[in-house]
Amino acid sequence: MVKAVVLGAAGGIGxxxxxxxxxxxxxxxxxxxxxxxxxxxxxxxxxISSIAKITGYLSPDDGLxxxxxxxxxxxxxxxxxxxxxxxxxxLFKINAGIVRDLVQGIAENCPKAFILxxxxxxxxxxxxxxxxxxKAGKFDPKRLFGxxxxxVVRAETFVQDITGEKDPSKTVIxxxxxxxGETIVPLFSLAKPKVNIPADKLAPLIKRVQFGGDxxxxxxxxxxxATLSMAYAGFRFAEKIIKAMKGEKGIVEPTYVYLPGxxxxxxxxxxxxxxxxSPSGAEKANNILSELDDNEKELLEVCVKGxxxxxxxxVDFVHNPPPK
Ligand SMILES: NC(=O)C1=CN([C@@H]2O[C@H](COP(=O)(O)OP(=O)(O)OC[C@H]3O[C@@H](n4cnc5c(N)ncnc54)[C@H](O)[C@@H]3O)[C@@H](O)[C@H]2O)C=CC1
Ligand SMILES: O=C([O-])CC(=O)C(=O)O
Numbered sequence: 001m002v003k004a005v006v007l008g009a010a011g012g013i014g015x016x017x018x019x020x021x022x023x024x025x026x027x028x029x030x031x032x033x034x035x036x037x038x039x040x041x042x043x044x045x046x047x048i049s050s051i052a053k054i055t056g057y058l059s060p061d062d063g064l065x066x067x068x069x070x071x072x073x074x075x076x077x078x079x080x081x082x083x084x085x086x087x088x089x090x091l092f093k094i095n096a097g098i099v100r101d102l103v104q105g106i107a108e109n110c111p112k113a114f115i116l117x118x119x120x121x122x123x124x125x126x127x128x129x130x131x132x133x134x135k136a137g138k139f140d141p142k143r144l145f146g147x148x149x150x151x152v153v154r155a156e157t158f159v160q161d162i163t164g165e166k167d168p169s170k171t172v173i174x175x176x177x178x179x180x181g182e183t184i185v186p187l188f189s190l191a192k193p194k195v196n197i198p199a200d201k202l203a204p205l206i207k208r209v210q211f212g213g214d215x216x217x218x219x220x221x222x223x224x225x226a227t228l229s230m231a232y233a234g235f236r237f238a239e240k241i242i243k244a245m246k247g248e249k250g251i252v253e254p255t256y257v258y259l260p261g262x263x264x265x266x267x268x269x270x271x272x273x274x275x276x277x278s279p280s281g282a283e284k285a286n287n288i289l290s291e292l293d294d295n296e297k298e299l300l301e302v303c304v305k306g307x308x309x310x311x312x313x314x315v316d317f318v319h320n321p322p323p324k
Contacts, residue, residue, distance in 0.1 A: 002242055003029040005071040005113075007064075007102050008078025009056070010037035012227030013118060013234065017077060020235035023050050026242045032056040033067035034078070064102070068109035072245065075147075075238055076102055079119035081225040082217050088121040088180040089310065095119050096128055096317050103129040107136035114143045114241050118234055122146040122179040122256055123307055127276055127314030130258050135318065141261025145241070148184075148256050148278045149233035150226065151175040154212040155186045158205060163195050171195065174280040174288065175209065175254050177303040178310065184210045185303050187280075189293045206299070254278045272300070274307050 004021050008014045009032035021030050022045045030045075030052040032038050042056025057063030068074065079095035082088065099119050106115060111133070119125050126146035133139035155173040165171055172192040177185040186209045188197055197205060208215075216226040237253060244251050256278040259265035268279050271289050280288050292300065 001028050002026060002073065002245065003031065003071045004052075004073045004075065004238065004242070005031045005033065005067050005110075007033050007067070007074060007076045008119070010034035010041050011077060012081065012224050013077035013230045015041055016228055016231035017075065017234050017238075018045060019048075020231060021075075021238065022048050022052050022054060024235070024239060024242075025051055026239065026246070027052040029070075030054045031067040031071065033058075033064055035059045038063075064105040065109050068105055068113075071106075071110040071113045073116070073238060073241060074106055074110065074113045075116045075118065075234060077118040077230070077234065078102060081227075082120070082213070083222050083224075084218055086217075088213075089124070089313075091120050092124055092313065092317075095121070095125060096314070099125040099128050100132055100318060100321075103132040104136070107133055107138045111136070111138035112140070112143070114145070114245070116145050116147050116234070116238060116241065118147045118230065120179070121310060122148065123183060123276070123310035124314035124317070126256050126258075127311050128318055130276075131315055131318035139261075141258040141265075144258060145237070146179060146256030146276075146278070147234055147237050148175065148179045148254055149237040150230050151179060151184050151186070151209060151212070152254055153229065153233045153236070155188075155209045158208050158212070159188065159191070159195055159197070162197055162201060162205070176278050176280060176288075177300070178256060178276075178278065178307045180213075180310070181210055181306070182299070183303045183306045183310070185296065185299045186210075187288070187292065187296055189296060190288060190291060202295070252280065254280055272304050274304055274311060276307065276311050 004027050006018050009018050038056040038058050046054050057067045079098045152175045156168045160168040174187045177183045240251050259269035
């Protein structure tokens with residue numbers, strides 16, 4: 001029995017993500033929660049003739065509790081998106097508190113659920129979620145994920161200009177690190193099947209993956225950031241988690257996790273000097289750092305420097321919250 005919950009379900013990501021989950025035959029029950037507009041989104045999706053039974057709640061009258069009770073997968077796209085000129089870290093002030101409070105709800109109502117954090121800045125909101133779960137004595141690092149799948153999807157898509165591959169999703173590109181600018185490290189040298197990227201095209205390709213989010217933010221001109229591609233990516237990751245829950249083996253997908261608590265993660269943590277990082281797989285933190293080429297090693301150094309500050313900021317927020 002799979003009960004999936006979307007927190008922030010009425011938003012730009014929340015709506016199409018809820019649509020994909022509603023249509024997914026692996027989901028038995030789907031519960032939506034938002035502070036606005038959940039009844040309308042729920043009524044609309046409820047007319048779709050798929051397996052998932054759908055319910056929707058607003059914040060009053062224990063809405064969060066009702067949505068979360070019995071959940072085993074919770075996806076969180078709640079929070080404000082960027083406008084042109086902003087960094088993801090600029091969202092911290094508002095989104096940190098939103099994620100903290102929603103994860104507190106998870107700790108109280110469905111502590112064993114898999115938690116998939118989409119809300120930015122992911123580099124900090126995942127440590128926030130971990131600290132909230134730790135404080136509640138409910139933290140299981142194998143059940144908390146920062147969703148970085150959009151970076152993988154972008155790497156697959158953008159490299160197609162070079163490979164000419166008909167189906168870009170058939171080229172597997174590990175993307176490690178975090179989820180903002182230079183903390184995103186695509187590893188084109190480890191692409192499967194191998195890709196030959198001309199020297200003059202590699203740096204712009206890497207930059208495009210790292211700053212792909214900005215491309216959408218600029219194009220939307222103040223109306224938000226990636227929503228549809230994010231819903232696709234969020235669903236792709238959620239579906240893999242559901243398949244793993246149902247016993248499927250061999251699933252490999254980069255995702256931002258608390259390394260010391262995941263299989264093989266302690267080695268990756270020690271080598272990088274950071275506790276939160278996206279290694280190359282969710283089920284097992286494959287240590288591929290020794291396989292990087294010299295350029296990728298340099299990118300990784302820059303990544304780790306950026307990540308350290310983002311992680312500390314998230315951890316500190318839970319233990320020393322700013323005055324309300
Ligand atoms: N991880 C990733 O790769 C990506 C992350 N994002 C992030 O996802 C987040 C959401 O983006 P959009 O859907 O475009 O924003 P949006 O503004 O369209 O939707 C956010 C939704 O969250 C709801 N919300 C706000 N506070 C809430 C609370 N306390 N409880 C429940 N719901 C609450 C809002 O009412 C709204 O419906 C942003 O922080 C954005 O930066 C966006 C794209 C990619
Ligand atoms: O760029 C943003 O703010 C949204 C995001 O995380 C992305 O599209 O990768």
